[in-house]
Amino acid sequence: MSIRKPFLYQKLKSIVLFFSGFCSRVVLTILLPRFFLYFSCLISGAAFASYSMSFTGGTFYGPGKMPDVGMPNGHISVIELNENLLGETPFFNNGALKPNIGSSKNSDVWGSGVLSDGEQYNEYMDGGVVDVGNGALKLLSLVTRDGKKQGRQLYQLDKECNWEIKTDLAMDPGFEHGIIFAKDLVITTGIIWAPSSLQSQMKIPGGVDSAGSLPSGVPALGKVGDYDLDGKLDGTLVGAANIPVDHIFYPGAAVVQTRDFKTDIPLTSMDAAVFSILSAENYKYVFAKILKGKTQTPEQRKFYQDNMGIYLSDLRHRLLNSIRHLDRQKQKEDVSSLIVKISSMVKSLEKINQEEMRSVFESGQELKELLAQLGNISKTMKSSLSYQCS
Amino acid sequence: MYSSTKYKSLLMFVTGLVCFQLYLGAAHAAKLWSTSDSYLGSGEFYGPGAFTAKQPLFEIELNNLSFFTDVNFVTPFVNNAGAEPNICGEKEFKGEVDGKLSNGIAVNENADICSAVIAGTHMLIGVVDGGPHQGQQYNVTMDDGNIVMTMDLALDLGIGEKGVIKLPFYGTTGSLEVPASLQTLKGEKNGVDQAGKFAAGTKLEGRIGDFNNDGWIDGTLVAVGHMPLDSPIYPGQPYAMHRNFETDIPIKGVLYGNVKGLIANKHVTLW
Numbered sequence: 001m002s003i004r005k006p007f008l009y010q011k012l013k014s015i016v017l018f019f020s021g022f023c024s025r026v027v028l029t030i031l032l033p034r035f036f037l038y039f040s041c042l043i044s045g046a047a048f049a050s051y052s053m054s055f056t057g058g059t060f061y062g063p064g065k066m067p068d069v070g071m072p073n074g075h076i077s078v079i080e081l082n083e084n085l086l087g088e089t090p091f092f093n094n095g096a097l098k099p100n101i102g103s104s105k106n107s108d109v110w111g112s113g114v115l116s117d118g119e120q121y122n123e124y125m126d127g128g129v130v131d132v133g134n135g136a137l138k139l140l141s142l143v144t145r146d147g148k149k150q151g152r153q154l155y156q157l158d159k160e161c162n163w164e165i166k167t168d169l170a171m172d173p174g175f176e177h178g179i180i181f182a183k184d185l186v187i188t189t190g191i192i193w194a195p196s197s198l199q200s201q202m203k204i205p206g207g208v209d210s211a212g213s214l215p216s217g218v219p220a221l222g223k224v225g226d227y228d229l230d231g232k233l234d235g236t237l238v239g240a241a242n243i244p245v246d247h248i249f250y251p252g253a254a255v256v257q258t259r260d261f262k263t264d265i266p267l268t269s270m271d272a273a274v275f276s277i278l279s280a281e282n283y284k285y286v287f288a289k290i291l292k293g294k295t296q297t298p299e300q301r302k303f304y305q306d307n308m309g310i311y312l313s314d315l316r317h318r319l320l321n322s323i324r325h326l327d328r329q330k331q332k333e334d335v336s337s338l339i340v341k342i343s344s345m346v347k348s349l350e351k352i353n354q355e356e357m358r359s360v361f362e363s364g365q366e367l368k369e370l371l372a373q374l375g376n377i378s379k380t381m382k383s384s385l386s387y388q389c390s
Numbered sequence: 391m392y393s394s395t396k397y398k399s400l401l402m403f404v405t406g407l408v409c410f411q412l413y414l415g416a417a418h419a420a421k422l423w424s425t426s427d428s429y430l431g432s433g434e435f436y437g438p439g440a441f442t443a444k445q446p447l448f449e450i451e452l453n454n455l456s457f458f459t460d461v462n463f464v465t466p467f468v469n470n471a472g473a474e475p476n477i478c479g480e481k482e483f484k485g486e487v488d489g490k491l492s493n494g495i496a497v498n499e500n501a502d503i504c505s506a507v508i509a510g511t512h513m514l515i516g517v518v519d520g521g522p523h524q525g526q527q528y529n530v531t532m533d534d535g536n537i538v539m540t541m542d543l544a545l546d547l548g549i550g551e552k553g554v555i556k557l558p559f560y561g562t563t564g565s566l567e568v569p570a571s572l573q574t575l576k577g578e579k580n581g582v583d584q585a586g587k588f589a590a591g592t593k594l595e596g597r598i599g600d601f602n603n604d605g606w607i608d609g610t611l612v613a614v615g616h617m618p619l620d621s622p623i624y625p626g627q628p629y630a631m632h633r634n635f636e637t638d639i640p641i642k643g644v645l646y647g648n649v650k651g652l653i654a655n656k657h658v659t660l661w
Contacts, residue, residue: 063510064510065441065442065443065510066441066509066510067440067441067442133439133440133441133509133624134439134440134582135439135440135571135580135581135582135624135625135626135627136438136439136440136441136509136623136624136627137622137623173622174622175549175552175622177547177549177552177553178622208510248511248512248547248548248549248553249510249511249623250510250511251512253510
């Protein structure tokens with residue numbers, strides 16, 4: 001004979017089980033990471049402060065053969081960082097109540113606080129509406145809660161002092177089947193390479209190996225520093241992903257984004273100068289690829305030939321930016337030898353004119369010497385950076 | 391009473407008439423096709439909008455073309471659900487083979503259309519029921535000898551009603567101009583006024599004749615249009631196509647393709 005437990009007991013038991021499951025989920029996914037973050041900062045003596053970031057431009061390449069388009073403006077209203085630029089944007093969502101992200105009001109298709117599949121997104125992050133393919137699709141760029149980070153966005157400096165952002169991105173066209181997810185996405189101020197299509201990676205036919213005007217395998221370069229000379233951190237973030245192979249839009253195709261950003265994070269002149277040099281040093285990866293001419297596809301070779309002038313000009317711009325910040329630092333410490341060395345590199349760059357650029361692809365001797373100099377200066381200056389790069 | 395000789399002549403005449411009628415009946419069930427094996431290939435799709443990559447046009451076979459005059463025909467609506475024959479695209483595309491698009495609209499299975507990748511997106515394409523043409527495809531020959539082809543076409547992304555894009559199709563062997571976007575036509579500023587490499591206003595020319603000299607009518611249809619404003623992709627943006635086609639309709643046929651010859655030769659007409 002079985003003994004039936006009283007009804008009230010059954011009810012109480014189910015309520016307790018529900019809340020313990022709920023609480024354990026909240027603890028594991030929200031409270032515990034924040035605890036470790038704060039605890040580590042407590043031990044290191046670092047303090048958290050809240051900042052914001054604005055997206056001011058950039059380019060969306062792809063997917064596939066779709067034409068390149070400009071990135072919209074956007075905003076991250078809360079970034080909690082310690083003194084090593086380590087931190088996160090915590091998850092926040094209050095549904096249809098204010099505040100809401102501005103871009104969701106651009107169209108009737110986007111509900112307040114939820115994606116088209118009903119999942120919540122982080123209302124601290126408004127990535128703007130990307131007009132993909134020049135009118136083909138309008139995608140609202142958001143951080144979804146449906147990912148390992150549970151809607152948070154994480155920030156850190158990598159070992160080469162590029163600033164990394166880890167996120168679970170969703171690009172929502174306004175209906176569920178059209179949402180493009182890029183989970184565990186890493187966006188950086190360093191360098192990324194345009195991926196090949198998933199079909200090519202899986203060695204099956206049907207892939208398109210370009211992201212807009214970028215053939216697969218060519219770089220997109222970010223940067224970090226203070227390029228508008230306002231005393232605050234700014235730069236360019238770059239990221240790449242593939243549309244899932246079972247998606248309805250351009251399945252498997254590669255997408256690359258560059259996003260210019262500004263923040264209200266204060267940056268000293270010395271740190272800005274060092275960041276500029278370290279960002280310039282990322283060109284060593286680009287030129288290493290270029291100088292290995294035999295491994296290039298015809299599309300890649302043409303791309304490098306067409307963009308060589310832009311690379312050299314941008315490299316020069318980064319070096320000049322470093323000089324400008326070192327100039328501001330002159331009164332505090334003796335940086336004159338550094339200024340002389342960097343100025344010498346700028347002059348070398350100016351000498352590589354259009355005629356000689358063809359020879360870059362033949363032997364690249366001037367570039368190799370320049371990169372060697374840049375490496376030496378970078379090593380010297382890195383020790384002056386007030387941030388610790390992991 | 392008839393002599394045996396006269397009886398035989400009468401029998402031969404009636405037999406000839408019956409055969410002629412049977413020929414007529416068989417000739418009514420003509421066929422038009424546009425495939426990669428056609429003369430000059432199936433053709434090319436342009437756009438929509440700023441999508442400029444080269445796109446071969448999806449293949450199509452129109453079966454059982456039924457002439458309701460000597461120069462005009464209709465592709466009658468036929469649909470037997472999941473039973474064969476089914477259109478090529480359904481077998482290629484994801485989902486159930488049931489004679490319908492993913493929103494439940496039936497397709498005309500006499501218009502055997504293969505699926506296509508348009509602007510990077512794989513689509514099921516069909517001539518659909520429920521529109522003004524009631525699933526049929528009409529072909530009319532104009533006074534200048536050019537043909538006009540109309541039908542209710544739909545592109546299906548396979549995700550239900552939201553992903554079914556209805557395109558009223560108007561094609562001709564004459565000429566058409568690439569239109570501006572619907573946004574521009576409405577006076578808005580964000581329109582993309584091109585169909586692939588063709589800017590709005592570009593004139594596209596078709597042709598009809600026997601260009602491969604095989605004795606049957608062939609040619610090129612041109613068609614232009616807009617993606618609807620509620621389309622999930624390229625809303626309001628123009629597209630265009632060159633459709634090369636072949637037929638089994640003789641260029642110097644008794645009844646088709648050579649009306650002047652018909653009158654001159656005083657062949658029997660049954661209407």
